[in-house]
Amino acid sequence: MDAVIGTPAETAGVAPGDRGVAAAAVEALPPECPLAMPEQSLWDAATAPPGKTAPRFLALRRFLVFGATAALTGLGAYEMYEVLKVAGLTVAEGVLLALFVLLFAWIAFSLVSTLIGFVAVLAGPDHTLGIDPDAPLPALSARTAVLLPTYNEDPHRVMARLEAIRESLVETGQGDAFDFFVLSDTTDPNVWILEEAVHRDLVARTGATNVFYRHRADNTARKAGNISEWTTRFGGAYAHMLVLDADSLMTGDTIVRMAAAMERHPSVGLIQTFPVIIDGTTPFARIQQFAGRVYGPLIARGIAWWHGSDSNYWGHNAIIRVAAFAGQAGLPLLPGPKPFGGHILSHDFVEAALMRRGGWGVHMAPGLSGSYEECPPSLTDYAVRDRRWCQGNLQHLGVLPARGLHWLSRLHLLTGIGSYITSPLWLLFLLLGILLSLQAQFIKPEYFPSGFSLFPRWPSVQDPIRAAWVFAGTMGMLILPKILGWITVVARRSERRGCGGVVRSFLGVIFETIVTSLIAPIMMLLQSRSVGEILLGRDAGWNAQQRKAGEAQLAVLARGYGSHVLLGVLLGAAAWAVSAPLLLWMTPVVVGLVLAIPTVAFTASERIGAALRRMGLLLIPEESTPPPILSRVHEIEAAAYGPPAGGDGLLMLRDDPDLLDAHCAMLPAKKPRKRGEVDLPLVVGLAKIDDAESVADASGLLSPSEKLAVLRDHRAVARLMALPADARTTPLADETRTLRPN
Template identity: 60%
Template sequence: MDGVAASAHREEAGPRVVLPALPDEAPLAMPVQSLARGGRVALPPGPRAVLLARRGFVIGGAGLLTLFAAYQMYLVLNVGGLTVLEGITLGLFVILFAWIGFSFTNALGGALAMLRHRRGGELGIDPAAPLPPLSTRTAILMPTYNEAPARVFAGLQATYESLAGTGAIAAFDFFILSDTTDADFWVAEEAEFLALRARLGGGARLFYRRRARNTDRKAGNIADWVTRFGGAYDNMLVLDADSVMTGDCIVRIAGAMELNPHVGLIQTLPMIVGGRTLFARMQQFAGRLYGPLLAQGLAWWHGPDSNYWGHNAIIRTRAFAGCAGLPHLKGRKPFGGHILSHDFVEAALIRRGGWAVHMVPWLEGSYEEGPPSLTDLAVRDRRWCQGNLQHAAVLPGRGLHPVSRLHLLTGIGSYITAPLWLIMLLAGLLTALQARFVPPDYFPSEFSLFPSWPAQDPVRAAWVFVGTMAVLLLPKLIGYALMLRDRTTRQGFGGGAHAFASLLTETLIAGLAAPIMMLAQSASVASILAGRDGGWQPQRRGDGSVGLRETMRHFAPHTLFGLVLGGAALAISLPLFLWMTPVVVGLVLAIPLVLWTSSVRAGFTGSRLLTTPEQASPPAVLVRANVLAAEIAARPAADEAVARLIGDPELLAAHRAMLPDFGRRLPGDHAPERLVARAKVDDAPDLKAALRLMSSREKAAALGDAEVLESLLELAARDGAGARD
């Protein structure tokens, strides 16, 4: 029997109250999709001509900008002929300018959308209108993997309470879907689940399930829920462990799913909140000031062919089950196996199946947190890099919409561009070296009236640089100008002057950090191409303070590379060194920059610098989440899982009841950590020795096996009896 029949109980003064940990199963088939077969199902007729015009503006505009920039760069380099190195530099420049040009025209589209936005939009979501009545059922899914339970359950309770405040709570159930492998976190999750039920009295709407084996990571976690319980729900709203959403936002997107039966997925724009370190507050400010502009641009020209970011989105369960069963890619890791960056692929498959995928960036009430330091961003980026490069195998899949292929291509490009920038930087350095030290060839092998020598046009080069910087930075100024139009938003940023000072601060620090991330992403790409799998590490949140030793281990190579690069440039010429100063300074200062930006004390928390509307006037749901997180974290509790179970009979009974198959080993289950844990516990003379002998995964396996758990409890009882004697 499965954990479906399991129950957690709470002893009260009266009779025992039995609350099921999971509802009755409602299986829903989720067949694995083929990338080699399948055609695209057409959407219902819509305003396609308008959409094509918008796409022509964004994509065609980026193409025209790139052609003009490429011609100007050709004139810069083609003085006395184009050498091989200059040709390489030109080719890389064209590719990289196309990348930033595409972002620029997307921002222009976003500005048009924000200036001409119609209330309600294509999906009929009008934030000013009364909340729609709901007749469908939606499951809110909170996947978690070795996350601090205080943060997870505080955010979930705040979301639950906000949703209850709308009066529509009857249409929603909440599921905590744990893939946690750390035994101490696992038992803490169970304790917080019971406490949350007791606080809310919502036993019929709050459910918890932990998988013993986290097959296929988050995608497998969601797929497991779909195949077991998805048949009972029209929609599922997928959160992340740090997600918080308002009830108003949730009810409106659920209502939009009812109003638009052809829509398979609606993605909100999560605002980054809760930043305490300087790095986190920079991301928070940038995401709040520039993020809506860029997201509005995407929604403007994507239309029903939009993308999925993996969380804070509502999905039609039937569409997901029927279209988004992910195949395993052929070959070995890091390119083969299960798909790490699953969200882009799921959106592409849902769209292939004839369901619309929309983004609603104008709808407020969706929040998440960002990484607290450059170190954490680099670690997370390594996993995303591997997942996005896997998309090269998905890109030629049959039946995918061209815009879906563009999503996959931009995901790949977001990491491939880093080594391309690095190669262009080195090629430019070698070109300058060639121009200074290589003598002209007065006697070329082919007849020529003039000698051939490497040379460039410095004046035109300066103008190309200015133009490139303008294309790169103008979206920030556009976002700032649009912010000034709204008095409430402007005050939320601390006023126009403070917002502009924040813009300059963020741009300066981000400029120094850019070469660090360029080198980090280049190293990630090289590592993945060499066949090294990056694995999956849980994210750190909150305080981003990083020790000096860890920072030096991560960023000493960046400093060394910066010194070598600066020395080489200075050896060639002083003007070249000054030209490359922004890159060199960022790399040389990598270690102090990371330490400084990861500090809470350096976060300008006492000033209006880098402030955002959500920080200046926090929404009620965020205030409630922070209060709850502090209350939960302050409660005294044993950190060690076995001690916690022994000290809380109610938790122990619930733990036993929630074990899949009641903790019995089924035939064919030969998981090595389970068998090793059993042997180590059998051999241990006492509980302390048993816990010391087991690894983290073995301890989790022991607590998931009813017989081994009883052995641990017997060791604890024996230790207690010995202590009394």
């Protein structure tokens, strides 16, 4: 660590006070225990044999899933062919048929997994890897690190969740087997200092000597780089790591059972839980948490049934064997420029694929409760995150050909890609169908066009009766999983009461179906635009996640969704020009697009969300009877320990000498620079400090990047703190200001 001339508080002319709290915060990190994490090659590795944790008859299970999907798809393709072939299949109709088959196969695949999950849920609880939630809590012998990466998040919310998780683990009697790391990639200087303050307060209040904080100056490779940096510095001291998100919450009981399962099964590299979405306040978030809670368990049980030990990773609320992660999951840079090249954004799928390639089992444990997360409050906020996910999943096109990946890992990558490619395919399907209808209605057919032809060219004709049955069957396949999810809820008393009872839960299903039908065309256009932007080379960047709801302004919504309304009007007019029945068929898409602006505004309203809750609609058990850990989080957040959010980081340091001491103690040693290299933000920041009359004045002069550079440098902080607090404060003694070179 760089040497400093006196402590920062002393340098600023402030008499040191009680250093007890500062001393606790100064010990922000444990001793390092490095672990090598070599970058993996995508092209020169073979598939290692799997461990012995795969369920019995796994090949038969997969044959059943894919066989049933193929049978349903074949039936749908045949019926659609019969619709289109009335007068012979034209080229355009052939393209339409191909698009239909692809989209229908996607729906059929999801339906089959849901049906299997429905049978599995009714058959009894899931005990993946022998994890029985009702059995006595097992004892642990290995150490686990709980990692909470954060990026410009509200520190009070982040630390409240971490504190509640820690308390829950202590209540199990095995809290000593865990250490906690807040891994900050924050780039907002004010949020950074507030993180340090709230962390210091947590340590002082709870005496938690095993809660550590690290701020990374260079957030290379984003979350994946954040986790890998921790692995190479501290990973050697831990057998496992539990990876969270900033909005994650997990009970101590669940965490202990996962860690014990890792100890019992040394060939398992990762166990992924199925998080329940909680704390939704807007209609959009409440719809997401209701759908996830009612329909999600069926899909999770279904895919876990046939994934076996070759499952996937969703990036959070999962426990990972550190040796497996370090040995196999060092991500390479993808060749080429962004958005397809560079660091892998959707790292979790690739990390799971690489660990499975190395012979480690990757399991999903949907039967484990006590795992929670949150949802963006509005469709607009969701779309921002979804744009980044879209780019990350399309990047996987460069990973698919990698040598040695298990075929199911390739399927996971393809599924991620398909979740975004289906939107432009759906849009193309709709536009092509409209064009064929317009052609049949308004363009006079030429049975014998110019040039030699032995056969006439028949106009495009479809079978409307059979088409109606195809449409009804497709809609039924989309709605059936919702009905099955509702049946599993009402079949269990606690679930039924937690969702508001039989009637209200069914009304919730209807309400959710209607609103998501309105949202679906909007998302189709948003995702189609994202895919188009990525194909044109536009990078999504990495923005902080919006967690709290805000009022949607009409002008902003009009700019963001005006094109949706225009397309909806055009599609509706085109359908009406053909026939009233066609317009009726197109109603779900047309209405969803035309009502895009009010739909987005409606679903983003906390007032309407509160009204729905009072009416008992879209309830989930975790809302009706909150688990103790969730209630504890709300208590901690309400207490708002530490400084309030929104303050100026530089002034927080100036006003709190202990925080200033802790901040400087946590700064890493300054890296040597090559001759001629200049840290421009730091140089400019120092110059502005020289011009400033006070700390408050300097804070106003410095840009965010300059503040960051100053806060990362010991001498720059000392020079800044040598200034008076504000212009009215008496200047400090000359001997103190000699730290500021001319």
